[in-house]
Structures are given as C-alpha cells and as structure tokens.
Amino acid sequence: MSQGFPRRDFLKTSAAIALSAPAVLQGQNANGKLNIGWIGVGTRGYAALDWLHKAVPENVVVTAICDTYTGHLARAKDRVQTLYGITPKTYDDYRDLLADASIDAVFIMTPEHLHHEMTIAALRAGKNVYIEKPLAHTIEEGFDIVNEWKKSGKIVQVGTQNRSSSLYKKAKEMVEQGQIGDDHYVRAFWYRNSAPDDPAWRYFIPPEANPHNTDWPKFLGPAPERPWDPQRYFQWRLYWDYSGGISTDLLVHQTDIVNFVLSKTLPLSCMASGGIYRWTAKNDDREVPDTLSAIYEYSDRFQINYSCYFGNVHYGYGEQFCGNEGTIEVLNRQDLYFYPEKYRNVDTRIASRPEVHLNGLKDFGEQDGAINHFRNFIEAIQGKASVIAPPTVGQQAAISGHMATLSFKNQKKIVWDETAEKYHFA
Numbered sequence: 341m342s343q344g345f346p347r348r349d350f351l352k353t354s355a356a357i358a359l360s361a362p363a364v365l366q367g368q369n370a371n372g373k374l375n376i377g378w379i380g381v382g383t384r385g386y387a388a389l390d391w392l393h394k395a396v397p398e399n400v401v402v403t404a405i406c407d408t409y410t411g412h413l414a415r416a417k418d419r420v421q422t423l424y425g426i427t428p429k430t431y432d433d434y435r436d437l438l439a440d441a442s443i444d445a446v447f448i449m450t451p452e453h454l455h456h457e458m459t460i461a462a463l464r465a466g467k468n469v470y471i472e473k474p475l476a477h478t479i480e481e482g483f484d485i486v487n488e489w490k491k492s493g494k495i496v497q498v499g500t501q502n503r504s505s506s507l508y509k510k511a512k513e514m515v516e517q518g519q520i521g522d523d524h525y526v527r528a529f530w531y532r533n534s535a536p537d538d539p540a541w542r543y544f545i546p547p548e549a550n551p552h553n554t555d556w557p558k559f560l561g562p563a564p565e566r567p568w569d570p571q572r573y574f575q576w577r578l579y580w581d582y583s584g585g586i587s588t589d590l591l592v593h594q595t596d597i598v599n600f601v602l603s604k605t606l607p608l609s610c611m612a613s614g615g616i617y618r619w620t621a622k623n624d625d626r627e628v629p630d631t632l633s634a635i636y637e638y639s640d641r642f643q644i645n646y647s648c649y650f651g652n653v654h655y656g657y658g659e660q661f662c663g664n665e666g667t668i669e670v671l672n673r674q675d676l677y678f679y680p681e682k683y684r685n686v687d688t689r690i691a692s693r694p695e696v697h698l699n700g701l702k703d704f705g706e707q708d709g710a711i712n713h714f715r716n717f718i719e720a721i722q723g724k725a726s727v728i729a730p731p732t733v734g735q736q737a738a739i740s741g742h743m744a745t746l747s748f749k750n751q752k753k754i755v756w757d758e759t760a761e762k763y764h765f766a
C-alpha cells in the first residue's frame with residue numbers, strides 16, 4: 341500500500357514562513373489583549389487554561405469556550421471566571437465559536453481524529469491556532485493542515501511543547517558545541533504502570549454522562565458512526581478510530597525532540613512491533629497496543645531505538661543522546677545529565693569534561709515546556725517571535741508516529757520517500 345501527495349516544499353520550513361506570516365489581530369480588545377477561544381476543555385484543555393494565564397497574564401483573555409460534554413463546559417466556565425474575571429461565551433459547536441469575529445486565536449485540545457476538521461475550519465475563519473499534538477490523525481490530513489496554514493498567513497503552533505523547554509534547548513546547545521561528539525544513536529523510552537484495578541488509559545467516566553450531554557454525533561465527527569459508547573468518548577485513546585495509540589499520543593513528543601536537539605527532520609524508515617500484553621482483561625475492548633517498540637533509521641547513519649510499555653514504570657521517561665564522546669540524557673522532562681565517555685585509552689580532552697546535572701524546576705523554574713510554548717505562540721501572534729513548532733515541524737513528528745502505527749498494523753517495515761512525500765512498505 342502506498343500513499344501519494346502532490347509535491348510540496350514541505351521541508352523548506354517553517355521558520356521563514358512563520359516569521360513572514362502577518363499575524364492579523366482581528367478582535368484585540370480595548371485593553372490590547374488578544375481574545376482567545378478554547379475548543380476542548382477536558383483533561384489537557386482544562387489544565388491548560390491555567391497555564392496560559394500563567395504564561396501571559398496581561399496579554400490574553402479567554403472570551404469563549406466550546407466542549408460537547410456539558411460537565412466539562414461548566415467546569416471550564418467557572419475556571420475562566422476565576423482566572424480572568426469574565427464570563428466566557430459557551431458553545432457546544434466549534435463552528436459557532438469560530439463565527440465570532442472578535443476571537444483572535446483558538447486553542448484546540450480535542451481528541452486526535454477531530455484535529456483536522458477543526459484546524460482547517462479555524463484557519464478558514466481567520467484564527468491563529470494552537471493545535472495539540474499529534475497534528476492530525478493521518479499523514480494526509482496533516483499535509484492538508486500544512487497547506488491550509490501556508491495559504492492562511494496565520495500563526496499555528498503545534499503542541500509538542502518539549503521544544504520550548506529550557507532543558508532541551510540546553511541539550512541542543514551542548515550538542516551543537518560538540519559536547520557529545522558525533523551522535524548516530526538515540527535511545528528513547530516512555531514507561532508507565534498502574535494498579536490492576538486502574539488499567540492504562542481507562543480514564544474516569546462521569547456517571548451522569550449520556551449521549552445527550554456529550555453530543556455523541558459531534559464527538560464522532562468524521563469517524564465511523566456507531567452507537568453511544570462512553571468508553572470511546574472518555575477513553576478515546578484506546579481505539580483506532582480516534583487515536584494512533586502510543587505512536588501518536590506519546591512517541592511523537594520524543595521523535596520530535598530528537599529532531600529538535602539533533603537538527604533532524606524525518607526518518608527514512610521505521611519498523612515497529614508490539615501488542616496488548618499487559619491489559620488483557622476479557623471485558624477490556626482496547627484496540628491499541630500497551631507495548632510498542634520502534635526502530636527508526638535516518639538517511640544520515642542515525643538510529644532511534646524507541647520503546648514504550650505500560651506495565652513497569654521503573655525507568656520512567658527519557659531520551660538518551662549517545663555520542664561517541666559523551667551522553668546527554670533528559671529524564672522525565674525534569675533532569676538533564678551529561679556524562680563524558682570513559683572507554684579505554686580515551687582522549688583526556690574528552691574524559692576531563694565535567695559531568696553536568698540540570699534540573700528543570702531548580703535551574704529554570706519550569707515543570708516542562710508547556711508554559712513557554714504558550715507564551716511563544718502568543719508572542720508570535722504579536723509579531724515578537726516565530727513559533728518553535730509550526731505545522732511543518734508538527735507534521736514531521738506526526739509522520740514518524742503514523743509510520744510506527746502503519747508498520748505495527750501491517751507487520752512490515754515502512755519507508756518514507758522524502759522527495760516524493762510518499763510511504764511504502766519494504
């Protein structure tokens with residue numbers, strides 16, 4: 341199977357376009373603040389209301405929120421009142437929110453399968469857009485968004501926030517200064533575990549939820565029709581119709597940050613393997629693996645060895661940049677370590693490099709990169725910065741995720757043709 345796309349200047353990136361794109365501020369209010377609309381105020385969207393306020397308390401006001409679950413909408417309305425001292429307009433249809441000409445920018449934090457239609461509609465409505473990762477549910481949809489963004493002249497930031505973390509910026513700087521020498525190999529992992537009565541990704545389902553107070557057809561959007569299913573609504577990550585599973589939910593953060601730190605773009609190939617090994621209860625109808633390994637080859641003699649498992653959390657989260665002169669590892673998005681190589685007959689120039697430990701909170705006052713990422717988006721709209729994760733970059737991360745899903749589902753190695761922008765199976 342292979343997919344073709346019209347030739348685009350996909351890799352002639354972002355930075356130039358992002359800087360030249362005029363950020364037209366339609367509805368900036370009398371206080372000079374940007375009016376923000378928020379689509380999706382579930383787990384991420386609700387928490388992020390606070391992070392945006394922390395990031396730019398003086399520069400924005402959330403004037404409208406949209407969610408199809410009335411419980412989430414009410415909770416977010418209350419939080420916006422507390423944070424911003426205003427009562428936001430509320431919507432259950434994002435198209436009505438987008439029709440409000442006073443809104444300058446929208447944050448889209450809905451399930452993966454809705455990203456495409458919502459981002460395209462927001463751009464067509466003249467909004468700047470913060471779209472959560474993964475950029476889209478398929479490679480084709482991702483290219484649609486990239487193309488629409490290029491036409492729009494609007495600012496779009498994709499939610500791969502590690503790029504805005506000072507720890508990863510430091511890692512990039514150290515690599516560029518030659519601290520680890522040549523790097524042909526990165527090991528990246530994300531391990532999780534939970535008690536037997538708390539299966540992975542089986543998030544809380546509010547007991548009062550029903551097809552009406554969640555607007556089931558709007559949740560389904562472009563996905564295949566099926567009867568109301570609260571598990572699918574609140575635990576959408578477990579089903580292929582709405583999610584690429586580990587690959588697009590978690591892995592994309594890590595391939596993205598490897599690309600960032602090592603100035604890479606796209607892998608040449610991926611071979612993925614895994615399955616549902618840990619969460620196998622008879623009444624658990626999950627479809628996506630809880631165990632996934634993926635090997636990526638890049639064209640310049642470089643490999644990422646990725647693994648994710650939801651049955652042991654001992655090693656947590658991390659990326660290990662294994663250079664021939666030293667190792668940089670960033671663990672749990674909180675700690676950066678550098679170790680010089682210590683092999684036999686090692687050059688003293690290398691062995692004498694001091695070990696380094698930096699902590700996100702202690703050294704930079706950061707939990708992770710999310711708050712910086714939001715600030716970067718707002719400053720880009722104000723013309724003071726260029727976004728660090730425009731759609732071209734978000735699409736590169738998403739392609740690596742989709743490649744892992746496609747390789748896993750087809751049990752074949754998948755190859756990306758960067759010139760033709762096509763994949764095929766080897």
Ligand SMILES: NC(=O)c1ccc[n+]([C@@H]2O[C@H](COP(=O)([O-])OP(=O)(O)OC[C@H]3O[C@@H](n4cnc5c(N)ncnc54)[C@H](O)[C@@H]3O)[C@@H](O)[C@H]2O)c1
Nearest residue numbers: 380381382383384385407408409412449450472473558559
């Ligand atoms: N960047 C990160 O580190 C990070 C972390 C977590 C989640 N995310 C991303 O954030 C997004 C949301 O994830 P989540 O964990 O918050 O999911 P969630 O299920 O907790 O929240 C999704 C919300 O969208 C609402 N919704 C569903 N269909 C809708 C529609 N048609 N119109 C409006 N609202 C609708 C739901 O009611 C829910 O409130 C995903 O893309 C996810 O990958 C990113």
